Amino acid sequence: MTSFTGAQSRGTFLVVDDEPDILDAIARLFRKEYTVLTAQSVEEALKLIAAHDVQVVMTDQRMPKMSGIEFLAELREEHPEIVRVLFTGYSNISDVIDAINEGHVYRYISKPWKPVELRLFVAQAFEYYRAQRERRELLSQLREANEQLEEQNALLSAANEELKLLDRVKNVFMEVVSHELNTPIAIVFGYTFLLRKELGDDLSSVASKALSGIDSSAVRLKNISNRIFKMLGDDGSGEALDLEWVDVRKFVDSLQDQLEPFLQKRHQRLETIVAPEAQSILADEDKLNDMCLNLLMNAIKFSYDEQVITLDIGLSDDPEVLALTVRDSGVGISDDDIAQIFDVFFSTFNTGHHSSGQFEFNKRGIGLGLAVAKRFAEMHGGYIKVDSEEGRGSLFTVYLPVRPEQQTLRGSVQTRQLAQHAPH
Incomplete structure (x- = not known):
């Protein structure tokens, strides 16, 4: 967790006001806690924002050429991560609320302010920046994780469909091969049986040995076939x-x-x-x-x-x-x-x-x-x-x-x- 106070990690704080005395007073108030940048115009403020990593901007509402709310609204479009604070001398609270809604301002501070209150408001603004930054990082990580999960789910779904197809192919293969192997094996046994029956005692020793070899080879082929189908067909469950x-x-x-x-x-x-x-x-x-x-x-x-x-x-x-x-x-x-x-x-x-x-x-x-x-x-x-x-x-x-x-x-x-x- 990053702290924006203290000497080791100082947050950057930009104050925009057309009155130099106010800028000097705020800079002196926060110089030990933050890196304080000051600007007397919106143009100068935008240049500083482009050149520095600014976390909090506080601007006066009454500014020449562009009001504080207009400036903060424009700032929100270009740098939505910057926390925007408005200080104003408006006495009509409804006008202040309308202005805040227009510029999506984090907080407003009424003039004149008390140093203790101003310190608290600015500290809260930096804390809000830190919390929002962590939220953005977490959301980014979550989106990345979701994208990876969706990719993995797509791969798993494709693999599952491929496995289903392979399983269907395996079943068809087993049915076809079982028929194609067992049918000729049965025919071989049938022919050797008929030959022995037909020739009887006239069967020579050479022919008898040949028929025995045929039977032995057929038995061997049938045993191999049976073992293959037992391995491919049994799923290992108790139901089998x-x-x-x-x-x-x-x-x-x-x-x-x-x-x-x-x-x-x-x-x-x-x-x-x-x-x-x-x-x-x-x-x-x-x-x-x-x-x-x-x-x-x-x-x-x-x-x-x-x-x-x-x-x-x-x-x-x-x-x-x-x-x-x-x-x-x-x-x-x-x-x-x-x-x-x-x-x-x-x-x-x-x-x-x-x-x-x-x-x-x-x-x-x-x-x-x-x-x-x-x-x-x-x-x-x-x-x-x-x-x-x-x-x-x-x-x-x-x-x-x-x-x-x-x-x-x-x-x-x-x-x-x-x-x-x-x-x-």
Whole structure:
């Protein structure tokens, strides 16, 4: 806040009167408080205003050529920020009020004045100038902020419309691609079935192997298609879950059966541990199955032949939270990659390791498996934590609430419980 009194910051005060004695008296009265400029005519006053930063102008009403009110009215047009004060000897108060309204005068002072009153009036005029200046600055800042806000709102509105368009395009894309992919895949399966049925025992080993390769490739393509649509189609909300009580032991046995062909191909073994207290979980079994398969298939692909992969399911420190752990002693994950492994379509930048196969050692897929696993864990109200050291293997732990519907029923309590186990 700027003060217009004192030696460090002096306000500039212009007095206009055609009587030199009055000018001298006022200059002496205020010389210690303000920079006082004096003028005996309107012309001289205008020159001083043009040359100095004047905050307050006080003029006599009776001036040659132009009255004080006329001068102040003209001054208001050119310098509306200057505070205008009129001193007059008018005895008719209505004439004074009319004059003040015409010139938009801040205050008027009647002649003769008392020095104490004049000091007070001038001090109030400078205070009024300061307040008006701050008001103008605040209004300017407010206008600028409003303009910026309007620009941001316009950008957000445009971005929102673009997102809506992209969402519609995505939905159309999913419908078209789903049809265009699944239809020929079904036809491929149909033809291989007909060939096997038609040829029967006459099917040579070479032809049988070729048909198996066709079936395997079709299955691989269908799995890739399904993972893409699961990632693009599920929004992660609880409404997308088909919850049912899942028997953990039977669920683990089913995983073992699904993985057995790949484990045998690599001469690996899956060791499963189910804690007695981890009997069941309320979950979407299909999504839970996909999540676990993605984690376990990664463990198979990135573990060496004849190694053991461990699936351990039990309760965490919180009895309402299930901990599902997949451990391997394979190649591990580099520090550069570990921060991105859950990103959609991230599969490292080494194209030499890329493969759409299901079990080739150290081969990357299209980068959806872990992203899908993370999405499905979060849809259940949980999360995935990973610890890995390159060259020594990886440990993926999924924390899931045993009863995910209680996450909304108990609100912040459930959230706080899960947060206690969250990775930092």
